[in-house]
Amino acid sequence: MAAATCHSPARFTVSCSSTSLAAPGRPLRVAVVGGGPAGASAAEALASAGAQAFLLERNPSGAKPCGGAIPLCMLDEFAIPRDLIDRRVTRMRILSPSNLVADFSRALPPGAHIPMLRREVLDSFLRTRAADAGAQLVPGLVTSLSVPAGPTDPYLVHYISSEPGQGQGRGVLEVDAVVGADGANSRVAREVGAGDYTTAIAFQERVRLPDAAMGYYDDLAEMYVGGDVSPDFYGWVFPKCDHVAVGTGTVRAKPEIKRFQAGIRARAGPKIAGGRVVKVEAHPIPEHPRPRRVVGRVALVGDAAGYVTRCSGEGIYFAAKSGRMCGQAMAEEWARTGGVTEAGLRRGYLRRWDDEFLLMFRFLDLLQQVFYAGNAGREALVEMCADEYVQRRTFESYLYKRMVAGEPWGDLKLLWRTVASMVRCGVIGREVDRLRRVELQARELRV
Numbered sequence: 252m253a254a255a256t257c258h259s260p261a262r263f264t265v266s267c268s269s270t271s272l273a274a275p276g277r278p279l280r281v282a283v284v285g286g287g288p289a290g291a292s293a294a295e296a297l298a299s300a301g302a303q304a305f306l307l308e309r310n311p312s313g314a315k316p317c318g319g320a321i322p323l324c325m326l327d328e329f330a331i332p333r334d335l336i337d338r339r340v341t342r343m344r345i346l347s348p349s350n351l352v353a354d355f356s357r358a359l360p361p362g363a364h365i366p367m368l369r370r371e372v373l374d375s376f377l378r379t380r381a382a383d384a385g386a387q388l389v390p391g392l393v394t395s396l397s398v399p400a401g402p403t404d405p406y407l408v409h410y411i412s413s414e415p416g417q418g419q420g421r422g423v424l425e426v427d428a429v430v431g432a433d434g435a436n437s438r439v440a441r442e443v444g445a446g447d448y449t450t451a452i453a454f455q456e457r458v459r460l461p462d463a464a465m466g467y468y469d470d471l472a473e474m475y476v477g478g479d480v481s482p483d484f485y486g487w488v489f490p491k492c493d494h495v496a497v498g499t500g501t502v503r504a505k506p507e508i509k510r511f512q513a514g515i516r517a518r519a520g521p522k523i524a525g526g527r528v529v530k531v532e533a534h535p536i537p538e539h540p541r542p543r544r545v546v547g548r549v550a551l552v553g554d555a556a557g558y559v560t561r562c563s564g565e566g567i568y569f570a571a572k573s574g575r576m577c578g579q580a581m582a583e584e585w586a587r588t589g590g591v592t593e594a595g596l597r598r599g600y601l602r603r604w605d606d607e608f609l610l611m612f613r614f615l616d617l618l619q620q621v622f623y624a625g626n627a628g629r630e631a632l633v634e635m636c637a638d639e640y641v642q643r644r645t646f647e648s649y650l651y652k653r654m655v656a657g658e659p660w661g662d663l664k665l666l667w668r669t670v671a672s673m674v675r676c677g678v679i680g681r682e683v684d685r686l687r688r689v690e691l692q693a694r695e696l697r698v
């Protein structure tokens with residue numbers, strides 16, 4: 252086994268002796284573990300503020316399983332070049348258990364769209380930009396963290412390098428603070444005892460369609476709800492450059508995920524007929540924030556922190572946003588005080604994050620509980636989605652991440668319609684459930 256090396260900004264030559272945290276004149280040193288949108292954005296923010304940021308990624312050429320839909324505001328906020336976009340979705344359809352269709356296109360503001368990207372393209376771009384800002388990319392798998400005894404001692408980040416030409420050498424980074432951006436199975440969270448959260452499992456197939464079928468999905472994305480595609484989530488068909496991503500997710504019935512995947516394929520049916528599956532992928536999605544998102548001088552961001560909205564499974568924007576917010580908070584505290592502290596991270600990162608997004612996450616949690624609990628709720632959801640006022644408010648909060656105050660009269664009408672839909676759709680939903688049970692029994696009898 253190769254001897255441990257202690258990597259430093261001066262390219263792997265500094266000894267591992269403990270350095271005082273508050274060292275006047277020297278820059279802050281941070282290890283960012285994970286090179287997805289959260290890690291790349293944290294590293295870019297740190298490097299841009301003059302910190303020495305090490306961005307460790309175990310699989311730089313990999314592709315995170317993902318639908319790849321991002322909100323429009325992310326393009327400007329994160330200066331994402333338009334040529335990275337595979338598809339601009341201007342038509343969004345949601346289909347109920349009884350195949351009632353709500354077309355989301357009517358209230359889309361002029362020129363607005365939902366950008367669809369491949370994650371390998373987006374992540375690689377964000378990592379390169381972090382490197383251009385001065386972050387050092389370290390290809391390698393982080394295996395453990397040595398937590399310091401004293402408040403000014405450094406953290407040691409142990410990793411196995413996969414740098415081309417360097418073999419599988421072990422390395423150690425000595426840093427003042429750590430950003431855990433290593434996704435839903437976060438090693439960093441485990442190392443610092445940040446606690447567990449519930450996860451959903453999401454499953455997705457990349458399906459290459461014949462040209463005519465692909466043309467149908469040119470600027471169209473579909474979402475399917477129903478007990479057949481998921482007991483607590485939705486199934487999707489999202490267009491990409493040369494294929495569609497067909498997938499679903501669940502928290503409650505993970506062992507049955509393949510049955511739900513068969514469900515979404517059956518519902519999309521003729522529209523994806525003749526398609527060839529070119530890739531099958533699955534990954535956990537966090538359902539809640541982790542019990543502890545800051546422990547000492549270690550902060551979790553993105554999926555590692557649990558920032559995915561339950562109703563929509565959206566996490567790319569929140570990952571990038573939290574990474575940047577956390578990186579800026581660390582750099583600001585260092586510039587002000589010459590140190591990084593748990594209290595400072597709570598103030599500068601967690602409090603700002605919660606002030607901006609906690610309400611939105613709670614609201615989407617509630618929507619999921621009301622509308623995904625059974626087929627009656629799902630029918631009501633789709634019926635309401637046909638309403639122009641609902642569409643306008645949904646686009647406002649999804650595309651631009653604004654929780655704007657509604658119009659009192661519009662909200663009152665919406666409340667009334669919601670109750671009416673729930674009552675009416677209770678009947679339809681129960682009927683759909685009954686028909687599905689009959690169909691299942693018939694199938695079992697045939698077997």
Ligand SMILES: Cc1cc2nc3c(=O)[nH]c(=O)nc-3n(C[C@H](O)[C@H](O)[C@H](O)COP(=O)(O)OP(=O)(O)OC[C@H]3O[C@@H](n4cnc5c(N)ncnc54)[C@H](O)[C@@H]3O)c2cc1C
Pocket residue numbers: 284285286287288289290307308309310313315316317318319320321391392393394432433434435437438453454455498533534535536552553554555558559564565566567568570
């Ligand atoms: C099937 C599926 C579909 C989805 N669709 C959408 C969608 O359409 N829109 C949306 O907004 N969100 C979607 N999401 C959620 C979205 O993918 C995540 O919220 C987002 O990727 C979180 O970004 P992140 O940077 O926090 O973590 P990740 O993207 O998971 O990145 C973590 C990185 O850390 C690296 N890593 C992990 N462990 C280590 C280690 N020990 N050492 C070094 N590196 C390590 C990994 O290789 C990875 O690159 C979907 C998720 C799934 C599973």
